[in-house]
Amino acid sequence: MSEFRVLGRHHRKIDAMDRMTGVERYTDDLTLPRMLHCKILRAPIAHGRILGIDTSAALAIPGVEAVITGADLPTPYGIIPWTPDEHALCFDKVRYVGDAVAAVAAVDEETANAAVAAIEVRYEKLPVLDDPHAALADHATLIHERRKPDGSLVTNNISKRVELSFGDLDAAFADAELVVEADYRFHGTTHTPIEPHCALAHADARGILTIWSATQVPHYLHRELAKVLGLPRNRIRVIQPALGGAFGGKSEPFDLEFCAALLSLRTGRPVKCLYTREEVFLAHRGRHPFDMHYRTAFDRDGTIRGVDARTVLDGGAYSSFGLVTTYYSGQLLCSPYRFGAYRFDSRRAYTNKPACGPKRGHGSVQPRFAIEVQLDKAAVALGIDPIELRRRNALTVGERTINEFAIGSYGFLDCLAEVERASGWTERRGKLPRGRGLGVAGSTYISGTNYCIYPTDLPQSGVQICLDRSGRVRVFSGTSDIGQGSSTMLAAVAAEELGVALEDVRVLAADTDLTPVDLGAYSSRITLMAGHACQRAAKDLAFKVRSAVATAWDCDRSDVVLAEGQAMRLSAPETAMPIAEAFVLAEVEFGTLGATGSYQTPREGVHGDYRGATIGASPAYSFTAHVAEVEVDEETGEVQVLQIWAAHDCGRALSPTLVKAQIEGSVYMGAAEAVMEHHHTMPSGLRADGKRRDPGPGVAGLLANSSLLDYRIPTALDTPDITAIIVEHPDPNGPYGAKEAGEGPLHPAIPAIANAIFDAVGVRIDALPITPEKVLAALRARTEAR
Amino acid sequence: MPDNDPNVLRHRLGAAAGQQARSEARDVRVVAFTLNGESVQVAAPAHWTLLEALRYRLGLIGTKQGCDKGDCGACTVRVDGEAVLSCLTLAVMAAGRRVETVEGLGVGRPHPLQRAFDDCGAAQCGFCTPGMLMSAAAMLDQARAAGRTLSRMEIAAGLGGNLCRCTGYVRILDAVEQAQRELGGGGER
Numbered sequence: 001m002s003e004f005r006v007l008g009r010h011h012r013k014i015d016a017m018d019r020m021t022g023v024e025r026y027t028d029d030l031t032l033p034r035m036l037h038c039k040i041l042r043a044p045i046a047h048g049r050i051l052g053i054d055t056s057a058a059l060a061i062p063g064v065e066a067v068i069t070g071a072d073l074p075t076p077y078g079i080i081p082w083t084p085d086e087h088a089l090c091f092d093k094v095r096y097v098g099d100a101v102a103a104v105a106a107v108d109e110e111t112a113n114a115a116v117a118a119i120e121v122r123y124e125k126l127p128v129l130d131d132p133h134a135a136l137a138d139h140a141t142l143i144h145e146r147r148k149p150d151g152s153l154v155t156n157n158i159s160k161r162v163e164l165s166f167g168d169l170d171a172a173f174a175d176a177e178l179v180v181e182a183d184y185r186f187h188g189t190t191h192t193p194i195e196p197h198c199a200l201a202h203a204d205a206r207g208i209l210t211i212w213s214a215t216q217v218p219h220y221l222h223r224e225l226a227k228v229l230g231l232p233r234n235r236i237r238v239i240q241p242a243l244g245g246a247f248g249g250k251s252e253p254f255d256l257e258f259c260a261a262l263l264s265l266r267t268g269r270p271v272k273c274l275y276t277r278e279e280v281f282l283a284h285r286g287r288h289p290f291d292m293h294y295r296t297a298f299d300r301d302g303t304i305r306g307v308d309a310r311t312v313l314d315g316g317a318y319s320s321f322g323l324v325t326t327y328y329s330g331q332l333l334c335s336p337y338r339f340g341a342y343r344f345d346s347r348r349a350y351t352n353k354p355a356c357g358p359k360r361g362h363g364s365v366q367p368r369f370a371i372e373v374q375l376d377k378a379a380v381a382l383g384i385d386p387i388e389l390r391r392r393n394a395l396t397v398g399e400r401t402i403n404e405f406a407i408g409s410y411g412f413l414d415c416l417a418e419v420e421r422a423s424g425w426t427e428r429r430g431k432l433p434r435g436r437g438l439g440v441a442g443s444t445y446i447s448g449t450n451y452c453i454y455p456t457d458l459p460q461s462g463v464q465i466c467l468d469r470s471g472r473v474r475v476f477s478g479t480s481d482i483g484q485g486s487s488t489m490l491a492a493v494a495a496e497e498l499g500v501a502l503e504d505v506r507v508l509a510a511d512t513d514l515t516p517v518d519l520g521a522y523s524s525r526i527t528l529m530a531g532h533a534c535q536r537a538a539k540d541l542a543f544k545v546r547s548a549v550a551t552a553w554d555c556d557r558s559d560v561v562l563a564e565g566q567a568m569r570l571s572a573p574e575t576a577m578p579i580a581e582a583f584v585l586a587e588v589e590f591g592t593l594g595a596t597g598s599y600q601t602p603r604e605g606v607h608g609d610y611r612g613a614t615i616g617a618s619p620a621y622s623f624t625a626h627v628a629e630v631e632v633d634e635e636t637g638e639v640q641v642l643q644i645w646a647a648h649d650c651g652r653a654l655s656p657t658l659v660k661a662q663i664e665g666s667v668y669m670g671a672a673e674a675v676m677e678h679h680h681t682m683p684s685g686l687r688a689d690g691k692r693r694d695p696g697p698g699v700a701g702l703l704a705n706s707s708l709l710d711y712r713i714p715t716a717l718d719t720p721d722i723t724a725i726i727v728e729h730p731d732p733n734g735p736y737g738a739k740e741a742g743e744g745p746l747h748p749a750i751p752a753i754a755n756a757i758f759d760a761v762g763v764r765i766d767a768l769p770i771t772p773e774k775v776l777a778a779l780r781a782r783t784e785a786r
Numbered sequence: 787m788p789d790n791d792p793n794v795l796r797h798r799l800g801a802a803a804g805q806q807a808r809s810e811a812r813d814v815r816v817v818a819f820t821l822n823g824e825s826v827q828v829a830a831p832a833h834w835t836l837l838e839a840l841r842y843r844l845g846l847i848g849t850k851q852g853c854d855k856g857d858c859g860a861c862t863v864r865v866d867g868e869a870v871l872s873c874l875t876l877a878v879m880a881a882g883r884r885v886e887t888v889e890g891l892g893v894g895r896p897h898p899l900q901r902a903f904d905d906c907g908a909a910q911c912g913f914c915t916p917g918m919l920m921s922a923a924a925m926l927d928q929a930r931a932a933g934r935t936l937s938r939m940e941i942a943a944g945l946g947g948n949l950c951r952c953t954g955y956v957r958i959l960d961a962v963e964q965a966q967r968e969l970g971g972g973g974e975r
Contacts, residue, residue, distance in 0.1 A: 012904050019912025020900045020919065022848015022888040029847035044797050051787060051794065117799035125793045194852045194860055194951050195913040244850070244913025245951050277853040483911025483952050657907045661957060665910065668954030708857035708949060716942035716955040724956075 005563050006496040007736060011655045013488045014507065015242070015481065024242045027198040027214045028274050035200075036065055036105040038260050038273035039112035041119050042282065043094035043101055046130070046352035046684070046701025047143070048123035050092060053102060058115040063107040066266045067115065070101070073262060075228045079220060079252035079357075081454045083159075083319035085144055088228060088258030094123065095143055095317035096353050097681070097701045098282030103259035105271050128684035128700040129157065132291070132314040132349035137688045143317065143350040159315045159348040160326040164612060166334075166402045167341030172306025176297035180377045183293050185767035186366035188314065189672075190286030190679040191359055192713055195244020196277060201260035202270040209265065210237045213257050216246040216480045217520035220453070222512045224253040229261055240510035246482040247669070248358040251522045252320060254283055281706040285357030286679055288325055288348070289314040290366035296374045297340075302382055302389040304375075306341040309333070309367065313348040313356075320357035322348050324453075324615060328363025331616030333371055334401035335444040336412040336623050337393040342402045352701050353681050358522065360669060361445065361746045372441035372751030373766065376758065386440050386755065387420050390625075404608030408620050409737070411649025411729030412442060415625035418647035418725045423627035429759070435632045436642075437760025441751035442625045445744030446618030447651075447734065448525025450601045459598035460525070462516030463533040465494060467541055467593035471565075471580030473498055473505045478518030479530045480510045484742050485658040486526045490534045492655055493735065497538035498545070499562025499579050516596065524740030527654065528619060529599045531735035536597030541586075544593065548586035549577070602733065620731040620739045623649040626667070626748035628720075630756040637776030641671050641753055647725040651739030656726055663724035663745040670749025672714045675770050679711065680704050819880040821846075822890025830877050837861045839877035840887060848888040848916050852949070859948035862917035863887050869924035871947075888916035891923060899923055899965040908961040910952030918948045922962045926969060938963060 018024040055067040070091040078084035089100050102119050106112035129135040129143060135157040146154040173179060199213040209231060215221050218238040226233045243250070256273040264271040275283065291312045297305040311329050315322045330344030359365075375393075379386040395401065397410045419440065420426065429438045452460060464476040473494050481487040491505035508515060518530050546560040549567045553560070559570050567582035569575035587593050607617035625647050631640045646667045653659040682702045685695030698704075705711040724745075730737020750768065758764055763778035787794050813832040818825065821844065830839045837854075840846045840863070849872055852860035856874040863872045864886040891897045899919050902908070909915040925944040929936045936944065941962045942955065950958060 013907065013909070016904050016907075016909045016912065017896065017900065020888070020903055020909055020915050021892070021896065022846065022916055024912065025847065026850070026913065028851065029841075041799075045795060048795065120796065120798040122789070123795045123797060124787055124791075125795055192951055193911070193913070194858055194949060195850070195911065196852070243911060244852075245911040247951070277855065277857070483913075485910070661907050661910060661953060664954040664956045665952050666954075669951075707855065708853050709855075713949055713951065715946045715949065716959060717939075717946050719955050722954055722956050 004496055006492050006502060007654045008656065010657050011488055011492055011502060013485050014491050014502065015487060019242065026195055026242045026244050027200060027212050030200050030212055030241065032202055032270035035270040035272055036107060036263065036267060037109045037112045038103055038105050038263055038271050039109065039116045040100045040255060040259060041102040041116045043090065043097060043099040045094065045123060045125055046097045046128040047126040048094050049126060050090060050094065051122040051124055054120040055102060057118040058104055061111060061115050061118060063111040064104055064115045065269065066105045066263050068103050068259065068262055073228055073258055077224045077228050077253060078319050079321055079453065080319060080323045083323055086318045088255050097699065097703065098354060099317065100255040103263065105263040105267055127686060128352045129686060130351055130353055130681055130684045130701055131687060132312050132351055133688035134686050135349040135351050136347065137690060143352060157350045159319055159350050160323045161347045162326050162330060162612060163345045164330060165343040169306050169308055169341040169343045172341040173297045176305050177300040178298040178378060178381055179295060180374050181295045182374065182766055184370040184373065186290040186369055187768045188287055188289040188356065188679040189359065189677045190281060190284055191247040191249030192280065192708065192711065193245030193247060193249055196275040196280045197250060197254055197256060197283060198274045199257045199260045200270060200272045201264040203264040203268060208235055208237060209261060210239065211257055211261055212239045212241050214243055214250055215240055216243065216250045216482045217252065217522060218480060218510045218512055219478060219517050219519055221253050221257060225257065225261060228258055237513040240480050243480065243482045246521065247360045248362060248522065249285055251358055251520065252285065277708060278706045281703055281711065282354050284316065284354035284679065285320050287359040287365060288356040290329065292367060292370045294370045294374050296378065298378045298382065300382065302378065302384045302392045304337055304339050304393050307339050307371065309344040311344065311346040313346060314351055315348040316351055316353045316355035318355035320355045321362065325358065325363040327612055327615040329367055331403055332364035333367050334403045334405065335407060335621055336395055336442050337390065338395050339402045354703065360666065361743045362523065364445065365747050365750065368443050368747045369750045369768065372748065373754055376439065376755040387416055387425060390416060390442050404613060405617055406606045408733055409651060409729040409731040410623065411727045412623035412625065414727045414729065415623050415647040415649055416442065418727060419625045419627040419645045422645045422723055422725060423629065425627060435634055435760055437630055437756045437758070439628050439752045439755025439759055440625065441748035441755060443744060443747035445622050445740060445747065446523055446616065447528040447620040447622060447740040448618055449523045450606055450617040450619065451614050452519055459600045461518040461529040461533045462596060462598040463490065463530060463537045464516050464594065464596045465537040465541055467583045469580065469584055469587060471500060471504060471578065471583060473500050475505060475507045475534060476515045477507065477509050477530055477534065478515045479526050480521035482521045484521065484662060485655065486521065486530065488658060489527055489531060489654055493531055493534045494538045497535060497542050499564065499566065501565055524743045527738050527740060528734050531654065531738055532599040533597040535735045537595045540595035540597065541593055544590050545582050545586040548589040549582050551589065552585050619733040620651060622739045622741065622744040624744045624748055626752040628749065628752035628756045630753060630760055632757055632760045632775060634761060634779055637772035637779065639675055639757060639770055639775060641675060641720040643721040643723065644671060644749055644752065645723045645725065646745050647727050648741060648745045649727040649729050650741040651731040651734045652728050652737035653726045654736060654738050659726055659741045660724040662741040664722045666743065666745035667722045667749050668714065668719050670746040671720055671753060674750040674753040674768065676712045676714060676718065678769050815878055817877050817881050819882060820884045822886055828877065832878060834877045835873050836863065836875040836877045836880050837872035840872060846887050846889050850913055850916055852913065859921065860914050860917045862920045862948060864920055864924050867924060867927065869921045888919055891919055898968045902961040902965040902968065906957045906961040906964060908953065908957040914948060914950045918945060918950065918958060921945055921948050926966055930969065936966060
């Protein structure tokens with residue numbers, strides 16, 4: 001029996017019907033009078049110095065209102081304040097095919113395209129470094145010319161290096177029963193939201209610059225716009241309209257927002273910039289390719305004695321969130337299993353490719369693939385059931401991981417049990433027809449990061465709620481609903497506390513002029529953080545409403561409950577009034593009804609105090625287990641992922657339908673990364689030994705598959721059957737116990753599929769993506785070895 | 787550095803393509819067709835797609851542009867009942883035909899498909915949803931006319947041209963099955 005009346009029940013999303021009837025306006029659906037269109041000229045080579053730009057022919061075209069280049073926006077920026085290495089338009093060099101060089105504003109898109117085509121740029125071509133190992137080699141051409149604090153030049157292409165060590169690793173390996181050592185490769189993948197990035201800027205006559213943008217971080221965009229444009233923040237307003245998907249791909253500022261803004265300031269007219277689909281692929285910020293060398297030491301009973309991980313991250317042209325990614329590549333591995341000792345050394349290299357960044361499961365999906373396959377190999381070698389081996393290494397509630405993250409609630413064992421049961425693991429494994437197999441994997445993820453990406457003691461999330469005399473509730477929040485349903489979550493929390501129907505809550509979100517700051521939709525933080533803030537504001541108002549009603553009924557406040565559209569007396573349930581009357585009583589007593597709530601993360605006892613200890617620390621951790629069933633065609637090497645059972649501990653499912661939808665979408669995306677998707681460029685042939693091998697035809701660094709036809713994302717037919725199972729272990733740090741559900745459930749899909757392939761046909765594919773060619777080659781190699 | 791240095795690249799996309807586009811832009815045609823049950827006339831450049839005419843001339847922004855090259859299905863509308871990609875259909879090709887967009891789906895109240903999508907949680911970001919709905923509506927109408935009830939696999943195949951990045955399709959297939967039950971199948975397979 002639920003203790004809740006709204007939470008935990010089936011919800012229709014509060015904004016879905018407007019989207020399904022064509023009423024809702026996404027960014028590209030907005031138009032303003034006299035609006036101009038912006039197009040961006042992009043670099044045709046992957047690495048070069050800009051020798052000169054001639055825009056005169058473009059400016060001469062009738063209908064072209066303005067042309068800007070890097071010199072117009074000289075202030076560098078970056079989503080991580082310590083690594084501002086990007087310019088809205090390239091300042092001195094271009095660093096990947098597609099880097100922005102100039103932007104035009106014209107009366108229509110065709111004229112803007114003609115103007116872009118008329119701009120002439122002279123480049124000095126530089127060696128193209130598309131291999132991270134070549135980029136890290138001695139004497140490699142520098143992609144960024146960076147200065148140390150003492151003014152000397154940084155003479156390498158290391159974007160970030162993190163080395164951390166916990167426990168006595170040498171001892172862990174010295175006495176090990178089993179050491180599993182292998183190389184793993186995670187290829188690159190990208191987000192491909194169906195809505196392309198779009199920004200509309202309007203510098204109005206009052207001196208206010210308004211940017212409507214398809215962003216998932218309006219607050220950070222607001223800050224970076226102010227910095228780069230040199231405007232005070234109170235003269236910039238960022239609004240995020242309805243958003244057509246993001247998955248991490250819209251979580252930092254992009255060239256189009258700065259260009260549209262400056263062009264609007266220059267022309268005094270609204271300016272819209274809409275990416276083509278190719279530009280979405282170029283903007284990227286997708287999942288980093290990782291080369292991972294893993295050594296794992298085990299006891300005879302399967303206990304993990306030690307993990308030693310060496311990783312090279314292929315970062316692409318810019319830092320993006322790379323500092324965090326490099327930490328996450330190691331820091332997020334220490335759960336859900338106990339490690340006896342742990343060391344990681346991660347180096348992120350700059351390369352001449354579209355910049356990598358955060359994609360759903362930021363920085364931890366790649367190492368999760370490696371470790372879960374390592375565990376599977378150990379289970380086989382030690383003759384232990386892979387689920388049992390994972391159980392034996394489980395953490396416990398309240399335990400600190402080896403890197404000192406404080407684990408709150410821990411539902412991982414139940415996740416394992418659920419997928420074991422649902423998949424028929426015990427009865428079916430080993431008895432499936434030829435070519436079929438089952439594989440398991442587990443994972444963990446953060447429910448937001450303990451610290452903002454810039455140093456501040458301000459709250460991470462604020463919510464303001466007002467009550468209306470008609471019985472309506474208005475929620476103002478800086479959160480970004482990117483389709484995951486955060487606005488519906490806020491409405492459900494407000495409805496729960498204030499006793500109104502979900503339909504009677506209006507949520508106004510993501511408008512920096514009108515809503516309190518929330519840091520945005522990244523790191524799966526909104527439910528925990530904004531959920532808390534919303535709960536606090538709503539409880540504050542509920543207190544006032546109940547007080548006013550208690551006065552009217554001459555009873556104790558604790559005798560009044562707000563539920564199901566009414567105020568009711570607990571001790572005399574026939575005494576009730578409509579909620580609107582209760583709100584009116586409260587407004588008479590207290591004046592206009594409004595309250596705020598805010599959330600700040602716990603600062604004590606949640607992480608260690610070594611350098612980097614805060615990165616990856618979260619108020620609460622989610623847990624997931626998957627079992628995948630595959631069928632491998634041994635004639636063709638083709639792998640069909642038939643079904644994935646996914647159990648996820650989200651603490652408390654505030655909205656179970658939305659939680660299941662997040663699990664399903666995550667599983668789909670992970671499965672696609674395992675067997676279908678690959679974001680990659682044409683090779684340059686330049687290798688780590690400094691020699692050049694024949695790269696074959698094509699422009700070095702050009703994206704090889706920059707369309708939704710060539711970059712293959714699954715259709716409804718390609719997607720496996722997905723069974724989403726909710727596991728609830730309420731966390732003391734979550735609102736009502738809630739933890740994240742939007743990213744964690746992606747992780748295990750990839751290793752579970754790889755492990756299922758081994759179960760099916762006995763071959764390991766340690767380099768993603770798992771293609772028929774690789775499977776066939778592995779099958780042949782196995783046959784020849786016999 | 788001199789231009790004849792082998793390491794120097796002089797790059798210009800070339801005005802020719804741009805000039806051509808601009809001259810085409812001046813060739814405006816008036817196209818008359820039926821849009822969501824009403825007769826409309828629209829003046830648009832001859833090379834404009836139906837998608838552009840709908841969004842930029844007729845104000846029907848429910849039809850979305852996801853790729854502009856026929857890969858994603860977000861722009862799907864119905865022309866004479868068939869699901870077509872409006873980004874690959876010239877506006878002039880709609881002349882005299884019956885065009886339906888998501889704004890015309892469900893008259894006065896939501897269509898059973900819209901209700902089922904809402905109930906099942908089949909729309910997350912909702913950007914693919916209008917196209918998905920129009921493909922599903924065409925598919926269900928055709929099946930009904932043929933007296934057939936579609937299996938889940940047939941529905942998945944029928945939506946194969948509509949990419950969704952949020953849902954993993956689970957709830958979309960649930961919703962189309964639910965709407966099919968409500969609309970009444972055409973009979974036994």
